[in-house]
Amino acid sequence: MGLIVLAVLVFSSVLAAWMKFLRPRGNFSELISRIKAWWIMAAVFFGAIAVSNRISLVFFGFLSFWALKEYITLLKTRPADHRALVWAFLAVPVQYYWVSIHWYGMFIIFIPVYMFLFLPVRLVLARETAGFVASASQLQWGLMAFVFGLSHLAMLLTMPAINNSNGRTLLLFLVFVVEMSDVLQFVWGKTLGRHKIMPTISPNKTWEGFLGGIITTSLAALLLRFLTPFTPLETVGVALLLTVAGFFGGAVMSAVKRDFGVKDFGGLIPGHGGMLDRVDSLCYAAPVFFHYLRYFHY
Amino acid sequence: MTARDLVQLTIFGLVLRPFLALFIGLRVRGREHLPVIGPFIMVANHSSHLDTISLLGLFPLRQLPWLRPVAAADYFERNAFFSFFSKTVFNILPITRKKITTDTNPLPRMQAALHAGQSLILFPEGTRGSGEDLGRFHTGAAHLVEKCPEVPVIPVYLVNMGRSLPKGEWIPVPFFCEVRIGAPQKYQGNCREITAAIEATVRNLRDS
Numbered sequence: 001m002g003l004i005v006l007a008v009l010v011f012s013s014v015l016a017a018w019m020k021f022l023r024p025r026g027n028f029s030e031l032i033s034r035i036k037a038w039w040i041m042a043a044v045f046f047g048a049i050a051v052s053n054r055i056s057l058v059f060f061g062f063l064s065f066w067a068l069k070e071y072i073t074l075l076k077t078r079p080a081d082h083r084a085l086v087w088a089f090l091a092v093p094v095q096y097y098w099v100s101i102h103w104y105g106m107f108i109i110f111i112p113v114y115m116f117l118f119l120p121v122r123l124v125l126a127r128e129t130a131g132f133v134a135s136a137s138q139l140q141w142g143l144m145a146f147v148f149g150l151s152h153l154a155m156l157l158t159m160p161a162i163n164n165s166n167g168r169t170l171l172l173f174l175v176f177v178v179e180m181s182d183v184l185q186f187v188w189g190k191t192l193g194r195h196k197i198m199p200t201i202s203p204n205k206t207w208e209g210f211l212g213g214i215i216t217t218s219l220a221a222l223l224l225r226f227l228t229p230f231t232p233l234e235t236v237g238v239a240l241l242l243t244v245a246g247f248f249g250g251a252v253m254s255a256v257k258r259d260f261g262v263k264d265f266g267g268l269i270p271g272h273g274g275m276l277d278r279v280d281s282l283c284y285a286a287p288v289f290f291h292y293l294r295y296f297h298y
Numbered sequence: 299m300t301a302r303d304l305v306q307l308t309i310f311g312l313v314l315r316p317f318l319a320l321f322i323g324l325r326v327r328g329r330e331h332l333p334v335i336g337p338f339i340m341v342a343n344h345s346s347h348l349d350t351i352s353l354l355g356l357f358p359l360r361q362l363p364w365l366r367p368v369a370a371a372d373y374f375e376r377n378a379f380f381s382f383f384s385k386t387v388f389n390i391l392p393i394t395r396k397k398i399t400t401d402t403n404p405l406p407r408m409q410a411a412l413h414a415g416q417s418l419i420l421f422p423e424g425t426r427g428s429g430e431d432l433g434r435f436h437t438g439a440a441h442l443v444e445k446c447p448e449v450p451v452i453p454v455y456l457v458n459m460g461r462s463l464p465k466g467e468w469i470p471v472p473f474f475c476e477v478r479i480g481a482p483q484k485y486q487g488n489c490r491e492i493t494a495a496i497e498a499t500v501r502n503l504r505d506s
Contacts, residue, residue: 065472069323073474079428079464085471266474267325 001172001227005042008180009035034271041269041278045175049168053157054100060154061096066275067146067283068092070265071256075142080128081135084119088139091115095147099154107155111148116140145283146276152286162229162297169227170293174242176224178285181217181243182250188212202254205247214243229297241292242285249284253277302386303363309387311359318355321472322348322462328479332356333452336364336417338482340452341439341496343504344421345429345460348470350388352456352477353419366391366411367419368404391418408442412449418442422496429460432501440492443485450482451496455503478503 012035020028048059072085091111098107120136156174159167189209197205221239222232230238253276257265266274318324342349350367357365371392375381384390391411393404408418420442423433443451457476463469480503485492 066323069472069474072471073458077461082464082467082471086469089472 001169001176001224002046004223005046005176009039009042012038030271037269037271049157049171056157057096057100057154060150061092063153063275063279064096064147064150065089065092066268067150067279068142070274070276071142071146074260074262074265075138076134078128078131078135080126081123081139083126084122084135084139087122088115088119088143091143092147095151096154099151099158102158104155107151111143115143119143149283149287150279152290153282156286156290156293159293159298165227165229170289173221173224173227174286174289175282177217177221177239177242178246178281180220181213181239181246182281184216184220185209185213185243185247188216198251201258202251205251210243210247213247214240217243238289238292242289245285245288246281249281252284253280299363302389305386306362306389307359310355310362314351315355318352322352322470323472323474324352324355325474325476326356326479327476328481329356331452331479331481333417333450333482336361337412337415338417338450338452339412339439339442339446340417340419340454341422341500342419342454342456343432343500344423344426345456346426346463346465348459348463348475349421349426349456350419352459352475353454354388356477356479363389364416365389365419366416368393368408368421370395370425372396395424404438405441405445409445412442412446422493426465427460429458429464432497432504435493435497435500437489437493439496440485440489443492443496444489447484447486450484452482453480453496453499453503454478455480455500455506457504478506 016028016032016035020026020032044059049056068089072088077085095107095110098110119139120132123132123136153171153175156171157167159170161167165173186204186209188211189204189206192208192212193204193206195207196203197207197210218236218239221235221242225232225235228235228238253265257263264273265276268274269278272278340353342353350369354362354365354367367388367390369384369388369390369392371394374384374390375392381392385392391407393407394402398404411418420439422435422439424436424438425433427433439451443449455478457478458473459475462471462473462475480499483496483499485495487495
């Protein structure tokens with residue numbers, strides 16, 4: 001697995017260097033900084049999941065925390081929201097604690113039920129009704145997308161082994177396929193893209209990119225089938241599911257950015273934007289993949 | 299290095315700087331304007347206790363003992379614990395805000411600190427505001443600049459600190475905060491003009 005990722009990274013770095021050699025005057029600086037960032041992200045990700053489950057949990061917890069931070073910073077919050085915001089951030093370690101003790105039942109209802117009920121109560125106690133509904137909804141939406149959704153990545157790690165696959169191999173498969181699908185849709189879109197799917201939300205998304213992405217992502221997924229319990233046909237189906245989920249994850253986060261009037265969620269990752277700009281598709285793909293597996297394979 | 303310096307360096311190195319980097323996610327704009335050598339007068343808007351922590355956190359640890367945030371004695375010396383804590387960890391220069399007599403006049407104390415090679419951090423609004431709008435600047439900083447015109451003034455605008463930890467709250471919400479540092483300035487004119495000029499510089503940073 002590590003070898004495949006290494007091969008892809010080496011290939012893209014060499015390709016970028018080759019393109020720069022062929023067209024020395026072309027502007028490849030963004031491409032090159034993006035690829036550099038991929039090297040670092042891959043190293044951090046493998047480091048985080050290779051050592052122990054505890055370290056992986058802390059890593060994914062931090063991912064959720066940082067994503068929530070980027071989202072909350074862009075919100076128009078009211079002074080009266082302060083305490084509710086503190087509680088919303090406290091939900092991050094608590095949610096990952098449920099994962100760490102493998103308590104699936106609590107993991108799956110804590111944010112959709114208990115936080116959903118509790119946060120508005122805390123807002124009521126602040127006795128400010130103007131903007132109440134907006135605050136309650138925005139907070140809950142952020143928790144659902146970035147804490148509940150992303151924590152499915154960590155929950156995958158707790159899944160027992162089936163045949164040759166286990167939680168860790170399934171997590172690798174999911175993250176690799178989703179990120180590859182992002183990159184491939186981008187590459188196909190840049191090279192062949194003509195027909196925009198939703199120009200008002202995300203002008204980079206084209207039909208050519210989307211379809212090219214689906215086909216090449218399926219091929220990539222087939223290559224990684226050894227990580228999963230899927231049949232070849234099923235692998236293609238799952239790749240399709242992940243590409244579509246990731247596509248809409250990216251589109252939804254684009255709409256959020258449009259609403260906030262920003263281009264990127266932050267500046268953490270050079271060439272990519274913020275953490276949220278990188279994990280946007282995973283917010284959608286992770287829960288979909290997790291519940292597909294749970295329904296059909298456990 | 300005194301025991302106090304050691305405590306301050308330890309708390310900044312092990313607690314406050316990691317807190318700023320990992321929890322607050324502090325972003326810094328204009329770091330190149332940060333003076334390597336003092337003395338200087340740093341002026342900033344004020345909306346939170348995070349302001350002082352973030353400003354002190356910008357500097358290399360060994361420079362900390364030379365930085366004196368100018369702080370209201372009536373607030374920071376209101377009890378023994380608070381006084382000890384703010385003097386130990388933040389090395390504040392406590393000044394009197396009300397009923398100033400010749401003995402309590404803050405100006406000579408600030409001048410003395412500058413002459414001793416220490417740098418000052420001043421919040422000319424005089425108190426923590428809501429963070430939404432800049433409060434009216436008081437004339438203290440300008441009086442000091444008038445007396446020590448050779449000392450450069452570093453204007454700073456702090457973003458989102460008051461959202462993270464507003465007045466009256468004790469648990470911060472990790473909004474991303476930003477420090478915008480402007481180019482060092484030297485001001486001339488009378489006290490009113492200097493005050494207006496400093497306020498305008500900080501306001502410009504806010505709108506930049």
